[in-house]
Amino acid sequence: MEQTEQPDKPVISKSLDAFFTGVYNIFKFIGNFFREVMLPPFEVKELVRQCYMVGYKSLALISLTGFITGLVFTKQSRPSLAEFGATSWLPSLIAIAVIRALAPLVTALICAGKVGSSIGAELASMKVTEQIDAMEVSAINPFKYLVVTRILACTICLPILMAYTALIGMAGSYLDVHLNEQTTLAAFLQSAFSNISFLDFGASLCKAIIFGFTIGTVSCYLGYNATQGTQGVGKAANVSVVVSMFLIFIEEIIIVQLVNMIR
Amino acid sequence: MKPFTPDIDWNEKVISIRGLYKSFGENRVLQGVDLDLYKGENIVVLGRSGTGKSVLIKIIAGLLKQDAGTVNVLGQEVSQLKSAELRELRLKVGFCFQHGALYDSMTVGENLAFPLTRNEPGMKREQREKRIEIVLDAVGLSQTIDQMPAELSGGQRKRIGIARTLILRPEIMLYDEPTAGLDPITCIEINNLINEVQKRFKTSSIIITHDLTCAKATGDKIAVLKDGQFIKKGNFDEVFESDDELIREFYDYNFIQ
Numbered sequence: 001m002e003q004t005e006q007p008d009k010p011v012i013s014k015s016l017d018a019f020f021t022g023v024y025n026i027f028k029f030i031g032n033f034f035r036e037v038m039l040p041p042f043e044v045k046e047l048v049r050q051c052y053m054v055g056y057k058s059l060a061l062i063s064l065t066g067f068i069t070g071l072v073f074t075k076q077s078r079p080s081l082a083e084f085g086a087t088s089w090l091p092s093l094i095a096i097a098v099i100r101a102l103a104p105l106v107t108a109l110i111c112a113g114k115v116g117s118s119i120g121a122e123l124a125s126m127k128v129t130e131q132i133d134a135m136e137v138s139a140i141n142p143f144k145y146l147v148v149t150r151i152l153a154c155t156i157c158l159p160i161l162m163a164y165t166a167l168i169g170m171a172g173s174y175l176d177v178h179l180n181e182q183t184t185l186a187a188f189l190q191s192a193f194s195n196i197s198f199l200d201f202g203a204s205l206c207k208a209i210i211f212g213f214t215i216g217t218v219s220c221y222l223g224y225n226a227t228q229g230t231q232g233v234g235k236a237a238n239v240s241v242v243v244s245m246f247l248i249f250i251e252e253i254i255i256v257q258l259v260n261m262i263r
Numbered sequence: 264m265k266p267f268t269p270d271i272d273w274n275e276k277v278i279s280i281r282g283l284y285k286s287f288g289e290n291r292v293l294q295g296v297d298l299d300l301y302k303g304e305n306i307v308v309l310g311r312s313g314t315g316k317s318v319l320i321k322i323i324a325g326l327l328k329q330d331a332g333t334v335n336v337l338g339q340e341v342s343q344l345k346s347a348e349l350r351e352l353r354l355k356v357g358f359c360f361q362h363g364a365l366y367d368s369m370t371v372g373e374n375l376a377f378p379l380t381r382n383e384p385g386m387k388r389e390q391r392e393k394r395i396e397i398v399l400d401a402v403g404l405s406q407t408i409d410q411m412p413a414e415l416s417g418g419q420r421k422r423i424g425i426a427r428t429l430i431l432r433p434e435i436m437l438y439d440e441p442t443a444g445l446d447p448i449t450c451i452e453i454n455n456l457i458n459e460v461q462k463r464f465k466t467s468s469i470i471i472t473h474d475l476t477c478a479k480a481t482g483d484k485i486a487v488l489k490d491g492q493f494i495k496k497g498n499f500d501e502v503f504e505s506d507d508e509l510i511r512e513f514y515d516y517n518f519i520q
Binding site for chain 1: 321324325326346350351353354356357359360361362364365366367377378380384427428431493
């Protein structure tokens, strides 16, 4: 019985009313997620399927992007460090950059584009073709089956993908360092991880979890509440990506500030 | 005209609607609708597009909430039900969507199995397959079990939609425009299927349509909706004896004298 009613006359102004109604509906949506995630039955099979779609199906793109990011960042950093005769700091610099910032951000942005748009479009398409209503009238809880599983899959898979991106990024970096400085893997790793603390890795994992939850929630909310027929499907996919990316950058700033305060 | 249905129990109301109001913003769709559906009866709700016919059955199925009035289904007031109670009630109320609303990522067999696996998780695979076979046979599409919805015609999709509804063995069927967009022969097949479902599965139905052929073939009673209210109720002949302009227009444009 999810029906968003518009009052006859606006309380403040039409756009402000719509904004506050939207904010209220998003919080209600998130509240429903936390309520449904605790209550049985648990859609384990669908969750595994969604993890496969979000995680495994993103691996190729993540691998390519992660490897190129590590490689290019190393190549770009070398001339500046070489000026000071500090190329031996390259592994350490790359590790800090990749693990603290690049891996979570690159993973999240790729997933916002690939997974967010896919979830937004899929749910919106189901909404406008009445498939979600069909689940509801068949006594199936569509929110639990469609929304909870997708948000959970994003939240679970993003940290794993982030760790994988960091690993692949470091591999790209090692390739360049090895080819230019003939550094061994052991020496590279020792140098790379000498300045990385548990806090760095933990903060990145937390970031990835928050980014995953954001991507899942935004895309599910927009898809699940899509209107305007096929036009609404395109809009849901597009807005899912834009809003997810915007929120990811905002969250990145806030988390970096918090971590720096702890550090 | 549809032959007399002997199985209607005039003492048992399965749906009772009183003073139903529903608006969307300033658009007042339903303005004081009253309707009774008796056990075993087929009621056709007739009206022009946008008169709130679909809104009426969506309120009955609990997909929309009314602004005022009562909707009593199988002895329960729909708007008062909690989520779990509403889900229980929905097992007894089948809803057939205008375009079938089949899950397009699943085959026909999976579409039919899906409500069963969710609502009767303890059911054995053989029992489930048997139930699927029965409903597919009832709609005459046993051969489509492994096909995807995109491979089906419009009429086939509607039939599978009806089969998916029947698989939960509902007591009440709600059909939203079952013949819209179909060729005349397929329309007749769907009309026959609706009557067959009423007879074989002992269902009571509300059929939303603007197709007079469908109304004439499937309705034990016709109710004409205009400006948010029923302006005429009765059997086909009683309704179309009326001098109301809308009813006359409906009759004239459908050429079914």
